[in-house]
Amino acid sequence: MTTTFDRYRFAQVLLDGGEPLEALALLQPVEEEIDGNAAALLLLGRAYFRSAQLERAREAFARVVALDPTDTYARFLLGRALERQSRLGEAQVQYRVAVAMSDRPEYRERLDEVTGRLEPDGG
Incomplete structure (x- = not known):
């Protein structure tokens, strides 16, 4: 079994x-x-x-974040799922939290990328 x-x-x-x-x-x-x-x-x-x-991924990652709000990897992956859904503002929030809690370079890179895409002049 x-x-x-x-x-x-x-x-x-x-x-x-x-x-x-x-x-x-x-x-x-x-x-x-x-x-x-x-x-x-x-x-x-x-x-x-x-x-x-992507929507199912987002839901699963959001459940992980609800269970453990300090899980930076879950927040990063939630941001990735949101970004892939073109929900850039929501992704940026998750990336910001992940960056604030961890110094992993890939978190900062994704935050900078999304922030650049959200700025009116494109960065």
């Missing part, structure tokens, strides 16, 4: 191997069961994001 944890671990291997749809096939049946687990929701969101299911 496959446990939820087994599904999670195998889905992680599949996603890391570039197979987001296969990872989703393992995670979606237990989505309600993992709803309160930030790590599992983050993995689910990453699988949605990598398979270009």
Whole structure:
């Protein structure tokens, strides 16, 4: 019998191997069961994001942020999903929070990129 944890671990291997749809096939049946687990929701969101299911990715990342508002990686990924949906103002907010809590260069790069695209003169 496959446990939820087994599904999670195998889905992680599949996603890391570039197979987001296969990872989703393992995670979606237990989505309600993992709803309160930030790590599992983050993995689910990453699988949605990598398979270009941006609204579902946004929802999963937003649930992670609701569970742990200090998770800078979840905020960064929420910003990425919003940015890919052309919701630049909302993405900028998430990037700003991530940058304020972490000095990771990729967070600053995304914030600067989105901020430049939001400025009237294009940067």
